Amino acid sequence: MPLEQVLLLLTAAAGAGWIDAVVGGGGLLQLPAILVTGMPPVEAMATNKLSSVFGTTSAAVAYARSTKVDRQVAIPGAAMAMVSAGLGAWAAASISAEVLRPAVMVVLVAVAVFVTLRPGMGAVPVPHLRTPSRVVAAVAAAGVGIAFYDGIMGPGTGTFLIIAFTTILGLDFVSASASAKIINIGTNVGALAVFAVQGHVQWALGLGMAVCNVAGAQFGARTALKRGTAFVRIVLLVVVVAMVIRLGWQQFA
Template sequence: MITTGILIAGSFLAGLVDAVVGGGGLILIPLLLTTFPALPIPVLFGTNKVAAAVGTTSACVRYARAVAIPWRTALNAASFAFFGSWLGARAVSLLPKETMKPLVLAMLILVGIYTFIRKDFGKETRSELTGRTLTLAASVVGLTIGLYDGFFGPGTGSFLIFAFIRWFGFDFLKASATAKVVNLATNLAAILFFATHDGIMWKLAAMMAVANLLGALVGTHLALKHGNGFIRWLFLGVVSILVAKLGWEILMPLL
């Protein structure tokens, strides 16, 4: 009972953070791994994805009512992300995930430094890509980050937000809202794969999903109320925690 309560509380916090800047898996995956060390990792990943998908759906709906989401870009990226996430989920049992950590760590450090130095980064919407360039960019971003999310996952929301600001000219709020649409597609693809291959702890996933939904409602409320400045600092905080976590995991075996 206590363990379930911790997982539900963690799911609420994950939903809150994930609704604003992504990174919910940073909270839930370690909790699931600690609670169920004997279960296959794909089962835990699938359970996490069910909770995350419910919270992400709530965030999508809330953002759509308040933010002008560029639906053509979002849906184009989401369709490729769905396909990429499916392929990434298939690769979970085929490739050593440890090989991803140094590369992801380096990328997160660069993203954090760039965002911190560029004080105007994501403060307002700039000129956006148009025509075929926009379509191609959305497809590439969706497929690439979809593959990453299905296979590894940590920082997916942060990478999406950074991409939408840096290359599409969105502000933080618009980027966060668009990222939720893409993230929902990657979550659904991963759920579909894990449910038909390794299985999901559906009862636990349902309880965690309710908590994640409530957390997402709080997170979107805070994001819409406090705007780009709040999202920027939370974004930097999540990226910093991800860097510390991955750095520790890489260094631990060497100590």
């Protein structure tokens, strides 16, 4: 691989780590950067997972040291997510992204409208929303539905997790982001394990990108913790709009 492509991927990995640590959606930057090199889509997704699992874990540790993680949701959700994401990764080679992309775009547009029209969402925690039934719903949504999507496609998983935790459990954006990182570790590990068994991972490239992803994730987590929920909300909207534009370009170009 030419040196300029390697440098591009390392830069993209650092930027993706920052985005993922703040609001998720780093795959929006990292995965297309890998695909530009001409790597087959499944190998690109596999290598993206290898890089991302290190950055996500690094960000999760940074959050856990400074803010509350909803362990009752995050731990069982992460365990379920490993299985669901693994199933998604197994199906990735047989289900076309062309089938999923329009549905994901609709969901993202709905998310952008919802967050815009509800400026108070995620600004402060809403403890009374956290009932036993909602905890079960959050675990199922994160550990099954969103995790499967991460295995089969990926970009925006962290964003979907944050939205699920703020709307279902009433968490503020920073706490939701912290809890989402634990689930995201599970999805990345589950998908990566399947991709590795199938022989799709480019190990040398993925590990090199992982170093930059970790650096970006550390900076992103510290930025989110320092700037607070208002900052996370703004970045969330920017990332969601960018994902809609990117997916729309892929769909109609």
